[in-house]
Amino acid sequence: MAISREEVIHIAKLASLNLTESEIEMYTNDMTEILEFANMINSVNTDNVSETIAANEKYNVFRKDEIKQSVDKEALLQNAPSKDDGMFRIPKVIN
Amino acid sequence: MMELYELTAHELMDKLASGEITSEEVTKSYFNRIKEKDGVVKAYVSTLEESALEKARKVDADRKAGKPVSKYAGIPIGIKDNMCITGTRTTCSSKMLENFVAPYDATVIENLNKEELVYLGKLNMDEFAMGSSTENSAFFTTKNPWDLERVPGGSSGGSAAAVAADMAPWALGSDTGGSIRQPASLCGVVGLKPTYGLVSRYGLVAFASSLDQIGPITKDVTDSALLLNLIAGHDEKDSTSMEIEKKDYTKALVNDVKGMKIGLPKEYIGEGVNEEVKASVLAAAKKFEELGATVEECSFDVGKYATSVYYVIADAEASSNLGRFDGIRYGYRSEKFENLKDIYRNSRSEGFGPEVKRRIMVGTYVLSSGYYDAYYKKAQKVRTVINNAYNELFKKYDILLTPVSPTTAFKFGEKSDNPIEMYMADICTVPVNIGGVPGISVPSGLDSKGLPISIQLIGKAFDEETILRAAYTYEQNTNFRENRPTFKEGGNN
Incomplete structure (x- = not known):
C-alpha cells in the first residue's frame, strides 16, 4: 500500500517537523517502501498471542516517596538555549 | 618491542599492578596513537586529554603511595558519544546535541569512575544510534581501519574503529539492533550485547527503550568479561534493570566446550x-565440534520477521523518545521563530538529520490513530512469537551460532541511498534485541579482500557466562586475534 503525499504532510505535522518539497517526495517513497517491508509481520499468525509490552518480566516498580538529592538546578539549566531567573524562557503563549 | 597501545586492557592491568608501567605512560601512548591515526580514521568526536592525564597521574601517585587502588585504576577507555559524562559534551553525533554538556553521569560512567578508569574521549556514531555504517553522523564519517574506503559499521562505528586501530584498549558501545556486534564484526574486534536489563540505561540517550543495551567492545574475550563485570548490575534509576546477583564473568573464561549443545539456525547460513x-560460520561450527561440543542444524524460521518487527517497534519508540527535543530545555534551538510552535518545529527540522527524521516519521505513522493495531500492536504480538521461538530453541541448545553481518565491510555510499538495503545489514543481529537475549561477536577470520569476518554466539537471557565461555574457547583455539588492521587505502576491488 502506497502512502500518499497528504498522509506524509499530516504525519510530519504530528511529529512537529517541517518538510521541504523534496523531503515530502523522498519520505513518501521511503515510507511506502519501509511500511511495505514492515507489512511482512501480517503474514504471522498471532491468534491468541498476547503482546510483548516490556522486554523482560519487570512490570511496576515501586519505591518510597522520599525526598532525595537530585541533579543541581543550575547544572540542568546550563544547556537551556534561553533562560531567565532560574527558569526556561519561551516566547509568549497567551495573548 | 610492542607499543603499550597494542596491548589488551588485561595485559595493561598486569603491568600497572606490577609497577612495570604507569597510567600516565599508557594514557600518553594512546593520545600519541590518536594523534598519529585519528586524522585518517576519525573515530573520536572529542578527546579528553587534559582530564585523562590528570586522572592518570592521580592514580599513579596513589599506587606509588601504596594506597588501595582498583586493578582497573588508570586503564584508559573510549566512550560512545551517547553516554553522559558530567561536564563533557554528549552529542549523539547530532546537530541537535552538538553543544550539549552532560549535567550528570550515566550509571555505567559512575561505575567506571568508582574503579578510576581514564576517559580518552567520546566516539563517533550514527546520529542518535540510527544506522549501520556511521555514515549518518552529522559531523563526519569514520573509516574502517582495515580498508579506509569502507565503513566501520554502526552505529557504534567510532567505538569499534578506535579499538581496532589501537586508539583505545577498549570502549563502550550501545546496541539496539546490532550496533555493538555489527561494527565489532566489520572491524575485527569483540563486541558483546548483554541481556536486556543487565546493564543500566540511565544516562544513555534513549533511542528505543525496550531494545537498547550498553556493552563492551574489546580486543579479546577476557577484556569483554572484565568490562562487563564493571557495568552489569541493578540500578534503581533504570526500572527495567534486573535485580540479579552480581557475578564475576571472568569465571566463565574456561577453555572447554565439551558437551556444550550448539544450535546452528539454517536460515542464517542460507x-x-x-x-x-x-x-x-561453518568452519567455526566444525571447530566447536572438534573441541567437544555438539553442533546441530536447527530452524529459527520466525527470525525472518524480526527486522520488520524491529523497524515498527524501534521507530515507534524512537519517535516517542525524540519528542523531548523541542529547543526549550536543551539542545539546538532555531533562530527563526515567532511563537512556541515555531520553536518546536523549526528546531527539530533544522536539528535532526534525514535518517532520524525518516524514523520519527515511520514511528509516528505506526503509532497514529488507525494504524496502531495493524502495525505497533501486531509487531508486539510477533515479538512474543519470536520470544517463544527462542525459548523453544534454548530448551534444546545452550547457545546458537550465526553470522553477525551478512557481508564484510561495505564501501561508503554503497547502501546509504537505500534505507531498506541498509536495514538488511542487521538481519542476523536484530532478532537478539527483539528477544532481549545476549549475543557476542567474535572474529573468525578474513575474507579474500582481507576484511574481518565474525561469528555470533547467542545465549539464554542472563546467561552471559555460556556465550563468554564458548567465545573464549573459540578464541583460545584459533589465531584470528593476531590479524591486525592494515589502514590500506583503496582495497582490492
Whole structure:
C-alpha cells in the first residue's frame, strides 16, 4: 500500500517537523517502501498471542516517596538555549 | 618491542599492578596513537586529554603511595558519544546535541569512575544510534581501519574503529539492533550485547527503550568479561534493570566446550548471506565440534520477521523518545521563530538529520490513530512469537551460532541511498534485541579482500557466562586475534 503525499504532510505535522518539497517526495517513497517491508509481520499468525509490552518480566516498580538529592538546578539549566531567573524562557503563549 | 597501545586492557592491568608501567605512560601512548591515526580514521568526536592525564597521574601517585587502588585504576577507555559524562559534551553525533554538556553521569560512567578508569574521549556514531555504517553522523564519517574506503559499521562505528586501530584498549558501545556486534564484526574486534536489563540505561540517550543495551567492545574475550563485570548490575534509576546477583564473568573464561549443545539456525547460513561469511560460520561450527561440543542444524524460521518487527517497534519508540527535543530545555534551538510552535518545529527540522527524521516519521505513522493495531500492536504480538521461538530453541541448545553481518565491510555510499538495503545489514543481529537475549561477536577470520569476518554466539537471557565461555574457547583455539588492521587505502576491488 502506497502512502500518499497528504498522509506524509499530516504525519510530519504530528511529529512537529517541517518538510521541504523534496523531503515530502523522498519520505513518501521511503515510507511506502519501509511500511511495505514492515507489512511482512501480517503474514504471522498471532491468534491468541498476547503482546510483548516490556522486554523482560519487570512490570511496576515501586519505591518510597522520599525526598532525595537530585541533579543541581543550575547544572540542568546550563544547556537551556534561553533562560531567565532560574527558569526556561519561551516566547509568549497567551495573548 | 610492542607499543603499550597494542596491548589488551588485561595485559595493561598486569603491568600497572606490577609497577612495570604507569597510567600516565599508557594514557600518553594512546593520545600519541590518536594523534598519529585519528586524522585518517576519525573515530573520536572529542578527546579528553587534559582530564585523562590528570586522572592518570592521580592514580599513579596513589599506587606509588601504596594506597588501595582498583586493578582497573588508570586503564584508559573510549566512550560512545551517547553516554553522559558530567561536564563533557554528549552529542549523539547530532546537530541537535552538538553543544550539549552532560549535567550528570550515566550509571555505567559512575561505575567506571568508582574503579578510576581514564576517559580518552567520546566516539563517533550514527546520529542518535540510527544506522549501520556511521555514515549518518552529522559531523563526519569514520573509516574502517582495515580498508579506509569502507565503513566501520554502526552505529557504534567510532567505538569499534578506535579499538581496532589501537586508539583505545577498549570502549563502550550501545546496541539496539546490532550496533555493538555489527561494527565489532566489520572491524575485527569483540563486541558483546548483554541481556536486556543487565546493564543500566540511565544516562544513555534513549533511542528505543525496550531494545537498547550498553556493552563492551574489546580486543579479546577476557577484556569483554572484565568490562562487563564493571557495568552489569541493578540500578534503581533504570526500572527495567534486573535485580540479579552480581557475578564475576571472568569465571566463565574456561577453555572447554565439551558437551556444550550448539544450535546452528539454517536460515542464517542460507540465502542473503555472503558465501565467505557462511564458510567462516561453518568452519567455526566444525571447530566447536572438534573441541567437544555438539553442533546441530536447527530452524529459527520466525527470525525472518524480526527486522520488520524491529523497524515498527524501534521507530515507534524512537519517535516517542525524540519528542523531548523541542529547543526549550536543551539542545539546538532555531533562530527563526515567532511563537512556541515555531520553536518546536523549526528546531527539530533544522536539528535532526534525514535518517532520524525518516524514523520519527515511520514511528509516528505506526503509532497514529488507525494504524496502531495493524502495525505497533501486531509487531508486539510477533515479538512474543519470536520470544517463544527462542525459548523453544534454548530448551534444546545452550547457545546458537550465526553470522553477525551478512557481508564484510561495505564501501561508503554503497547502501546509504537505500534505507531498506541498509536495514538488511542487521538481519542476523536484530532478532537478539527483539528477544532481549545476549549475543557476542567474535572474529573468525578474513575474507579474500582481507576484511574481518565474525561469528555470533547467542545465549539464554542472563546467561552471559555460556556465550563468554564458548567465545573464549573459540578464541583460545584459533589465531584470528593476531590479524591486525592494515589502514590500506583503496582495497582490492
